[in-house]
Amino acid sequence: MSSGTLSGSIAADARRARWFVAVGRVVAGAALLVTVALLPWLSRTDPALTVLRARSADQDPTPARLAAVREQLGLDEGPFSHLAHWLGGLPRGDAGISWVSGEPVLPQVTAAFAVSFTLMLGALVVTIAVAVLVSARTLYLGSRQRLRRESAGTGAAVLAALPKFLLASLLATVFGVWLGWFPSSGWTGPGSMVLPALALGLSSGAMIGGLLGHALPAAFHEPWVRTWRLCGFSPGRIAWHALRRTVAGVLPQFLPTVVALVGGAVAVEKIFNIPGLGRLALDAALAQDLPPLQTATLLLVLLGTAAGLLIQALRRTLLGPALRDAALPALHPAALPRRRSTGWVAGLCAFALFALVIAGLLRDPLHVDTAARLLVPSAAHPLGTDALGRDLLARLGHGALRTAGVALAVTAVSAVVGLLLGMAGRASAGLTEVMSTLPAVLAGLLTTAVTGPSVWGAACAVCLVAWTPYAAQAAALLEEERATGYLLASISLGAGPIHLLRRHLLPAVLPAVLRNAVLRLPTTVLVLASLGFLGLGEQPPTPEWGRLLSENQPYVELAPWTVLGPAGALVLLAVLAVSGMGSGRSRL
C-alpha cells in the first residue's frame, strides 16, 4: 500500500482494490451464511427438540415424536443439502418454509425487515439530531475561532452510557402510560415509531456526536479556517465546511451504530412489541429454525454491504477528489488546553466509584432477605434493596471490578482487532460491513456452540462483533491519512513503512479510536449482560452491573432506585473513562 507514488499506479491500485473489496464482501457473506447453516449441527442441541418446543411448549419429547419432526424436516440429510436447497430456491424468490410454522419464509422476513428498517430510519433521524446537539457547542465556538479549551465530552458520555432498554421502559411508561401521548406498544402508524426511535437513537447520537466533537477542533485548526475568516466568510459557511471535513471520518460509524439496529434492537422491539427483524431472528435462532434465520442473515448481510457502499459514496462526495488525488490536508488535533473542570470531573468520578466499591465490598451482596424486598434507600441500605432484598450497594461494589475488568478487556481486544483489520484496509472492508449488522445474540449462539456456557464464551461472543466500529473508523481515517500530501512527502524522503506507521498513521488514528472505545464501554457492559440468557457470562447470583440492570428492569416503575444505582454507576464509569482519557492525553 505504501508503494503507490505515481498517480498512474494509484489508479491501477484503486482498480485492484475495488476487486479486492468485492471479493472480500462475497467471501465474508458466504462464510457467515455457511456458519449459520451449520448452527444446529455445531450447537449439539437436537434441532428436532427445539423445533418441537417452539411448536408446542407442553409437548412431551417422545422419541417417536422427535423422529417424526426429524423426518418431516429431513434433518438426516445434513446441513449442506439444506443449504443447497435453500440457495437453489432463492432465485425463484423462494426462501423455503419455516420449520416451525410451515409457512413461506420470505413474506415474513421481508415484512419484519421493512418494519425494522423503517424503525432504523427513525432512529437515524434521532441520532443525527442528538449528534448535532452534542457537538453544537464545539461547532459554534469553533466556527467563530473562539474554541479555547477542549470539550471533555462528558455530556456525550453520559448520554451514550444510558442503556437502551432502560430508556425504552422509561419512555413507554412516561409517554405511553402516564401521559398517553404515544402508543405504549405496537406498530400501527408513525406515532408508534416515536418512542422506540428515541430510545434507540439517543445513545447512538451521543456516541456519534462525541466522536464528531472530538474531531471538529482539528478541522477548525486547519489553516483555511483562518484564511476564510479573514476573507469574511460567515461562521455558518465555516462550520458547514468543517463539518463536511469531519463527518467523512465519522460516517462509517453509522453502520455498526445505527444500521446494525435493524437486526440488533431485540430488547427495544420486545418492550414496544414491534414485529421487527431482531425478534424474528432471535426466535428462529433459539428454535434452530434455519430457513428464516438464514434469510434474515442474508438480508442483514446485503443491508450491511449496501450501507457500506452508500457510506463510501457519501464520503467520496464529501471529501471530493482530494481523497483520490492524495491532496487532503492532514487533520491533526489542535493542542488545546484541557478545561480545568475536566480534571475535577475525572477526580470526582474516580472518588465516587472508589467510595462505592469500598463501601460495597464491606457488605454482603448475596444475602437474600425476602422480607426486606424493594426497600427505599435508607441508612441501613444506602442504595435500597432489590426484589430479593439484597443490598444494592453491596451488589454494585462487588460487581464493579468484575464488570469493569471484563468490559475493559473486551473493549481493548476489540479495539486492537479493529485497528489491525482497519489497517488491512480494503481486504477487510467486506468483513467489517458483514459483521457490523450481525446481532450479538447470534454471535453468542454461535460461540456457545463452541465454548459452552461461560464468562469466556460471553467475552468471545462480544469480541466477535464489537471490533467492527473500530475497524470501520480506522479504515476511514487511514484512508484520509494516506491521501494527505505530507505522507507522500515523507515517502519521497525515504520513510519506511514502520516509520510511517509510528509517526504518521497511528498518531492520526489512535486518539479517535480510543475516544470511540471509551464511549462504547458502557454498551459493552450491557451487551455482555444481554447474552446471559444463553448461559454466557457470570451465572447468577454473582453481581455484575449489566445483570443488575436487566434483572431489575421489571421494577423500574415500582422501585426506580433498583436501576438508578446501577445506571448511575455505569454513567460514572463512562464519564471517568472519557474525562480521564481527556486529561491524561493533554498531559502527554
Next chain:
Amino acid sequence: MRSVPRRIVVALALPMLLSGCFAPGDGGSNTDAQARSAGRLRVALAVPPVQALSPYSNDATVLSKLSVVEGLTALDADGAAVPALAKSWIRKNPTLWVFELRKATFQDGTEVTAESVVNALDHANAAKTKPRVLSDVTLTVKAEDSDTVMVSTKTADPVLPLRLASPALGILSVKAYASDGTVSPVGTGTGPFKITKLIGKTKAALDRFDGYWGGKAKASGIDVTWIADGTARANAMRAGEVDIAEWIPTAQANLLDKNTRREVPSVRTDSLILNTRSGIFTDESLRRAAREAVNGSALVGSIFGGYADPAQGLFGPAVSWAAHKRVEVTGRAVAATTAEVESKTNGRTLRLAAYTNRAELPEAATVVQQQLEKAGFTVQQDVREYTQMEPDLLAGKYDALVFSRVTLLDTGDAVAYLASDFMSNGVYNIAGLKDSSVDQAITSAAEEGDTAQRQQKIMQAEAEILRTDAIVPLVHEKVVQGVSSSVEGVLLDPRERSLINVGTQLK
C-alpha cells in the same frame, strides 16, 4: 459544491420513501374509537401464534380462549366433561362411546354432521405431529347416522370425554383441512366468534358468528394483539389500549388499577425437582435434607408478590378436589443433618438449574440457593433460556431444577402429567425417578374409570411421589388477568383455556 447537501438529502430520503411500511392492515389511530363504538373487545394475548393458529400446535389454546372452536365436549369449572357439540354421550362398553350431536352450523355455513366430526377427528389422529392429547390413545371414529358418532379406543379409556374437550380436537369444517396437512381455523370453527383476519404473529380480527347454536355473542367482535413482553402487556392495559390483557407479570400487577386486576389460582405448580438418577441427590437422606431446607412459602409474599399459594402438594387450590382427598405422606427417609450433608456431598457442588422464560424462576432459584446453603450444600446456579438447557435437563446433568409445570394437561386429567413426569418410562422424567410403587400407583389411577375413585388414586400417587422427595413443591401460581372495569363476563379459568365467550361484553 452546492449540490452536495442536496445529493445527501436525496440519498437519505430515497430509502425512507421506499419503505414507509408499518404492519400491514393497520387502520391508523381512529380504529380505537371505532372498535369501542362497535362493541368490539380489544384483547392482548401473551403467546404469539407459532403455526398460524393450527389446532395441533400451541395455538390451540387461543382458539378455545376466544371461543372460535369447540369440541364434542367441554370442561366445567370442576374439570368435569359437559356437553358442547355433542349434546349427550354414553359409554356402551369399556372401549366404545356413542355421542349424540346437537344441531350446529360451521362458520362457513355448512352443517355439523357426523361425517364432519369423523373427518375432523381422523385428521387429528393422522396428523404428522400428533396432538399431545392423543399421545397415549388411538381413536377409531365412525358415523352411525347423521347425528350420531361412535368413538372406540384400543384399550379402555375412562377419560375419553375429557380428552375430547381438548382444543386440539376441536371440530372444524371439511374446508379447514388442506391436502398438505395444514389446518386452518379461519372461518371454519363452530364457536360464537369467527376469525376473519390473521396478520402474522401480531394481530387477528374476529367477528361475531351469528349462526352460533348457543345464541348470538354479546360482543360484536374481538381485536387480538399479541404482546409477548409482560411489561408491554401491562402497559397496554394501563394505557387503555386494550380491554383485556392476560398474564400480567407479578412484578407489574401492583401497578394495575385495583379493579382491573383479577387473580385466578392456576393449575401451574412451581417446584424444585431433584435428580434421583445421578449426582448427589441419588442419596435419599440428602433429598430429604434438601426438602426440609427449602421453604416455598418464603417466595409467596416476595417474588410472587402475593400472587401464589404456598405449596400443599403437587396439586394446588386450582384443582378443586385435591385438598379434601389429599393422602398423608408416610415412609420418608430420615433427613441428613447439616454435618452429614457436608460430609456426604464431600465438596461436590449442587448444580441448580433454572430457566429465564418465566421471570420468577431465576429469582426463586436464588432464594432456594440460600436455603440449601444453610442446610450445608454448596450450590452453583445455571440459568439459561429453556430450549438452551432442555437436552441437558433430560440427560440428567443437573442436581436440581426450579421448574414450573402445568399439572392438568390437555386432557384436564392429572394422570397424563404424573405419567410423563414421574413414571420410570416417562418421557419428561427430569427427576429420573424409578420407583415401582410410584409406577404402580400411577398405573392404577390411569386404569380407574370412576371419577371420584380416580381422583382418590391420583392423590395416592401424589403421596407416593412426594415420599421419594424427588420433587419439592414450592408454590402454586396464581394468574393475574387485566380486565378493564368496562368489561363484564370474562371467564377466569384456572386451566387457561377460556377467556371470552358468548356472554363477554363491553358495558
